[in-house]
Amino acid sequence: MLIFGRADKVYRSQGTLIVEESKFPFNPNKYLQTFEPYPDHKLQTLLYLNSLFASESSLDSRTWFAIPHSKKAWIINVKDRKTGETIKTFKGLQTSELEQYMKDNLERFAQIVAGQTQPQHHLRQNKCAKCRVENCQHNLSPKR
Numbered sequence: 040m041l042i043f044g045r046a047d048k049v050y051r052s053q054g055t056l057i058v059e060e061s062k063f064p065f066n067p068n069k070y071l072q073t074f075e076p077y078p079d080h081k082l083q084t085l086l087y088l089n090s091l092f093a094s095e096s097s098l099d100s101r102t103w104f105a106i107p108h109s110k111k112a113w114i115i116n117v118k119d120r121k122t123g124e125t126i127k128t129f130k131g132l133q134t135s136e137l138e139q140y141m142k143d144n145l146e147r148f149a150q151i152v153a154g155q156t157q158p159q160h161h162l163r164q165n166k167c168a169k170c171r172v173e174n175c176q177h178n179l180s181p182k183r
């Protein structure tokens with residue numbers, strides 16, 4: 040199983056490998072009262088943190104490389120769509136609990152891909168409204 044994606048920013052500081060992602064929600068105000076990012080946003084940064092990297096987009100494994108590090112950290116910036124201003128930042132180190140969380144999700148994803156288990160619907164109309172998957176039978180958006 041290959042999961043392929045493009046991180047917004049990857050860098051290393053004092054031996055810590057850091058993946059930074061920016062999100063531009065339609066309604067940034069809902070983040071003002073929250074103290075944790077959405078689980079799928081955190082999962083996305085964890086997947087990048089535990090990946091091999093390539094400087095250019097490439098599916099050729101010969102161009103992939105590891106970035107040596109002593110610790111891993113994730114940062115999620117929530118930004119205003121119009122101004123680009125950061126209105127909230129979530130960040131933390133990759134703990135053993137988070138690593139297990141990522142492994143559990145990967146295992147479940149592999150089981151779904153293999154047809155061994157059924158996916159659960161997230162039941163969020165807004166998410167379906169913004170989704171670019173065509174002709175999805177499970178689309179909940181009234182606008183489709």
Ligand code: SF4
Binds near residue numbers: 166176177
């Ligand atoms: S349209 Fe389908 S694939 Fe897209 S978010 Fe909704 S359920 Fe998921």
